[in-house]
Amino acid sequence: MGTAPNIDYTLMNTRFGLGGQIVFKEGAGGMPLVMVTNSQAHAQISLQGGQLLRWTPGGQRPVIWLSPQAPANGKPWRGGVPVCWPWFGPHATETHGPTHGFARTSPWEITATARLPQGATRLWLRLITQTDTQSWWPHATPLTLQITVGTKLEMTLTTQNNTDIPLTLSDALHTYFAVSDVRQIKIHGLAHGTYLDKTAGGTRHSQQGPVTITAETDRVYVDTLTDCLIDDPLWRRRIRVAKRGSRTTVVWNPWEEKAAKMGDLGPQGYLNMVCVESANALENTLTLAPGEQHSLWVSYSCEEFKPRT
Numbered sequence: 001m002g003t004a005p006n007i008d009y010t011l012m013n014t015r016f017g018l019g020g021q022i023v024f025k026e027g028a029g030g031m032p033l034v035m036v037t038n039s040q041a042h043a044q045i046s047l048q049g050g051q052l053l054r055w056t057p058g059g060q061r062p063v064i065w066l067s068p069q070a071p072a073n074g075k076p077w078r079g080g081v082p083v084c085w086p087w088f089g090p091h092a093t094e095t096h097g098p099t100h101g102f103a104r105t106s107p108w109e110i111t112a113t114a115r116l117p118q119g120a121t122r123l124w125l126r127l128i129t130q131t132d133t134q135s136w137w138p139h140a141t142p143l144t145l146q147i148t149v150g151t152k153l154e155m156t157l158t159t160q161n162n163t164d165i166p167l168t169l170s171d172a173l174h175t176y177f178a179v180s181d182v183r184q185i186k187i188h189g190l191a192h193g194t195y196l197d198k199t200a201g202g203t204r205h206s207q208q209g210p211v212t213i214t215a216e217t218d219r220v221y222v223d224t225l226t227d228c229l230i231d232d233p234l235w236r237r238r239i240r241v242a243k244r245g246s247r248t249t250v251v252w253n254p255w256e257e258k259a260a261k262m263g264d265l266g267p268q269g270y271l272n273m274v275c276v277e278s279a280n281a282l283e284n285t286l287t288l289a290p291g292e293q294h295s296l297w298v299s300y301s302c303e304e305f306k307p308r309t
């Protein structure tokens, strides 16, 4: 894991604090955190990993799930919105390459903050280039993340190819959504889509109806552009997952046995989370021409649950 630069919290609060709307502070294990509070929502971001950890719009339960266990041994936080980049899953050739790339374990910095006219708060983050990741990715490809905290949570992950060769890469916002009981939810928006089932050797299947989760689920839906709706009848809530610049949706829940082996989900944690990830992965991997830029945009919002007939 890359080392975070020494942070002068007083200076950061003066420079980017927007009069107290944004507060920089040291979290558990010395991890730099950014707390965002405005009239619409509350959020928390870790500068280690550029990882949004919490987002709670006014009047709602938390929308993003975060493990009660702080990360150990250089791992990213379990939960929130890990940034997977510039590869998804294991590295294609390097066995020591970290799963899902190095962005989620590298330090990021804030480059700007702003109050938006309707009351939301926007933050701009940039991945700090580390020398120890050069062997896996020696390319000049600045990576930025724009986060808007309001009644909606919007995130834009932008990769810029500053080299003079075409580059192939994957990206994902590996979002953990908080749910009442994963066995009760339905995920709409993927019906008739094709998915690769990672619990069954990557075999291809066609989705029939909404996705329900009653066992380990690890599916990569390819060529999917539509919004997903996570219907949660017990909490009377529907989470809308809208996206642009993403051709892949991943649905993941480790279920009981795998969760127990992972050790950082907390007791019964797997029942209260589901990952619905907006990505460009596997057969939807991106190729960026020299000078080209790609943005992956997501928007999350809550609606009242209405049973479907």
Ligand code: TA6
Pocket (backbone or CB within 6 Å): 089, 099, 100, 174, 198, 218, 250, 252, 275, 277
């Ligand atoms: O996106 C699903 C997935 O790739 C699963 O295969 C699963 O292992 C998960 O991500 C979590 O990966 P992590 O490296 O965070 O343990």
